Amino acid sequence: MTRAASSASKGKAPRTARGEKTLRKILDAALAEFGQRGFHESSIVGITSRAKVALGTFYTYFDSKEAVFGALVRDMSGRVRDHVAPALEGAAGGLDGERRALAAYLRFVADHKEVYRIIDEAEFVDPAGFRAHYETTANRIAGRLAAATDSGEVRDDGPLANEVRAWALMGMNVFLGLRFGVWGEENEDKVASLANDLVQRGIKT
Amino acid sequence: MTRAASSASKGKAPRTARGEKTLRKILDAALAEFGQRGFHESSIVGITSRAKVALGTFYTYFDSKEAVFGALVRDMSGRVRDHVAPALEGAAGGLDGERRALAAYLRFVADHKEVYRIIDEAEFVDPAGFRAHYETTANRIAGRLAAATDSGEVRDDGPLANEVRAWALMGMNVFLGLRFGVWGEENEDKVASLANDLVQRGIKT
Numbered sequence: 001m002t003r004a005a006s007s008a009s010k011g012k013a014p015r016t017a018r019g020e021k022t023l024r025k026i027l028d029a030a031l032a033e034f035g036q037r038g039f040h041e042s043s044i045v046g047i048t049s050r051a052k053v054a055l056g057t058f059y060t061y062f063d064s065k066e067a068v069f070g071a072l073v074r075d076m077s078g079r080v081r082d083h084v085a086p087a088l089e090g091a092a093g094g095l096d097g098e099r100r101a102l103a104a105y106l107r108f109v110a111d112h113k114e115v116y117r118i119i120d121e122a123e124f125v126d127p128a129g130f131r132a133h134y135e136t137t138a139n140r141i142a143g144r145l146a147a148a149t150d151s152g153e154v155r156d157d158g159p160l161a162n163e164v165r166a167w168a169l170m171g172m173n174v175f176l177g178l179r180f181g182v183w184g185e186e187n188e189d190k191v192a193s194l195a196n197d198l199v200q201r202g203i204k205t
Numbered sequence: 206m207t208r209a210a211s212s213a214s215k216g217k218a219p220r221t222a223r224g225e226k227t228l229r230k231i232l233d234a235a236l237a238e239f240g241q242r243g244f245h246e247s248s249i250v251g252i253t254s255r256a257k258v259a260l261g262t263f264y265t266y267f268d269s270k271e272a273v274f275g276a277l278v279r280d281m282s283g284r285v286r287d288h289v290a291p292a293l294e295g296a297a298g299g300l301d302g303e304r305r306a307l308a309a310y311l312r313f314v315a316d317h318k319e320v321y322r323i324i325d326e327a328e329f330v331d332p333a334g335f336r337a338h339y340e341t342t343a344n345r346i347a348g349r350l351a352a353a354t355d356s357g358e359v360r361d362d363g364p365l366a367n368e369v370r371a372w373a374l375m376g377m378n379v380f381l382g383l384r385f386g387v388w389g390e391e392n393e394d395k396v397a398s399l400a401n402d403l404v405q406r407g408i409k410t
Contacts, residue, residue, distance in 0.1 A: 038329050040245055116328075117328070117329075120325060120328050120329075121328075121329060123321075123322070123325050123326075124243050124322075124325075124326060124329075131388070134380075134383070138384070157399065157402070160391070160395065160396075160399060161399050164381065164385075164396055164399040164400055165399070165400075165403060167377075167380045167381050167383075167384045167385075168377040168380065168381060168400050168403060169377075170380055171376035171377045171378070171379055171380025171381065172372075172373040172376045172377055173376070174376055174380065175339075175372045175373065175375055175376025175379065176369065176372050176373060176376065178339070178372075179343070179372045180369075180372075183336070186365070190365065191365075191369055194362065194365060194366050194369040194370070195369055195370075195373050197362070197407070198370060198373060198403075198404070198407035198408055199403070199407060200407075201406050201407045201408075202402070202403035202404060202405075202406045202407030203403055203406075
C-alpha cells in the first residue's frame with residue numbers, strides 16, 4: 001500500500017491504482033485548502049471542488065474534515081522524510097549527513113511553504129498527530145546520532161545527551177526552515193553549512 | 206505605563222492602578238481560557254466569568270476577542286523575556302549566559318505550559334504578532350552573539366553567521382522547552398548544560 005493509500009480512513013483504503021490516484025488528488029487539494037484557509041475556514045466542499053471530484057468521492061476515502069486533516073499531517077510528515085532521506089546517502093559521515101539533510105529540508109520548505117501551516121495547526125486540530133510527528137522525527141535523528149556515537153564520530157556524553165541533541169537539532173532545522181525557507185529565502189547550502197558547522201564542532205569527538 | 210496597561214486596545218489603556226489590576230486579571234483569565242479551550246472555542250464571556258468582571262469591563266479595555274488574544278501574545282512574549290533576562294546577569298560570559306537563559310526558559314515553560322498553545326495559535330489568529338515574537342526574540346539573541354563576537358568569545362564567521370546561529374539557538378530552546386518542559390520534565394540545569402555544551406563548542410573562538 002502506498003503512503004497516500006494508507007492515509008484513508010479505516011476500512012476506506014483504495015483498492016485500485018485509479019482509486020489511489022483519486023486519493024492523492026484529494027490530499028493535494030486538502031493541502032491547498034487547509035494551507036490557504038486554515039482548518040476552521042476550510043470545508044470538504046472546498047477540497048472536492050479543488051480536486052474536481054464529487055462530494056461522495058470524498059466520503060469513499062475519508063470520514064470527516066478532521067480525518068482528511070490528520071491524513072494530510074501524516075502525508076506531509078512522510079513527504080518531508082522521503083525528501084530528506086536520499087540526501088543522507090553518500091554523506092562523508094553522520095554529521096555531514098545532517099548538513100545534507102538540513103539543506104534538503106530547506107529546499108523542501110521553500111517549495112512547500114504550506115507545510116508549516118499544516119503541521120503547526122495540527123497542534124490544535126490533531127494534537128496526537130502533532131506530537132507523533134515530532135517524536136518520530138526526533139527519534140529518527142537520535143538514532144542517527146547513536147550510530148555516529150557508536151562509530152566514534154560523536155562524543156558519548158551519557159544517555160540523555162543524544163536525546164537532547166536530537167531535539168536541539170530538530171528545533172534548529174524547524175526554525176531555520178521558517179526563517180530561511182518560508183519567510184525569506186537564502187542560499188540553502190550556505191545556511192546549512194553555517195548551522196552544521198555549529199553542530200559538528202559542538203558534538204564531534 | 207506597565208506592560209499589561211500597554212496591551213489594551215487603542216485609546217483604552219487604564220489610567221489608574223485599579224484599572225491596571227483589572228486589566229491584569231482579564232489577561233490572566235484570557236491565558237486560562239485560550240490555553241484550555243483554544244481560540245475558536247473561547248469566548249469573551251468565558252474570559253470575563255473567569256476574571257469575575259462584568260462584560261462591559263472587558264470592552265473598557267479591549268475591542269474584541271482578537272484584540273485580547275493579540276494583547277496576550279505580546280504579554281506572554283514580554284513575560285518570557287522578563288523571566289529570562291535576570292538569568293543573564295552574573296554569567297561567566299556570553300555563552301554561559303545562553304546556558305542560564307535556557308535553564309530559566311525551561312523552568313518558565315514547565316510552570317506555564319499554556320505559553321506554547323498561545324504563541325503557536327498566534328500563527329493562525331495573529332500572524333503579525335507571531336512573526337514579531339520570533340523576530341524580536343531572534344534579534345535579541347543575535348545582539349548578544351554580536352557582543353560576544355566583539356569581545357572575542359564567539360568566532361566571527363561573517364554577517365550571516367550570527368543570524369543563522371540566533372535562529373538555530375531559538376529553535377533549540379523552543380523544542381527543548383516543548384520536550385523537557387511541556388511534554389515531560391527533566392532536570393532543567395542538566396538539559397541546559399547538555400545543549401549549551403553543543404553551542405559553546407560549536408561557536409566559541
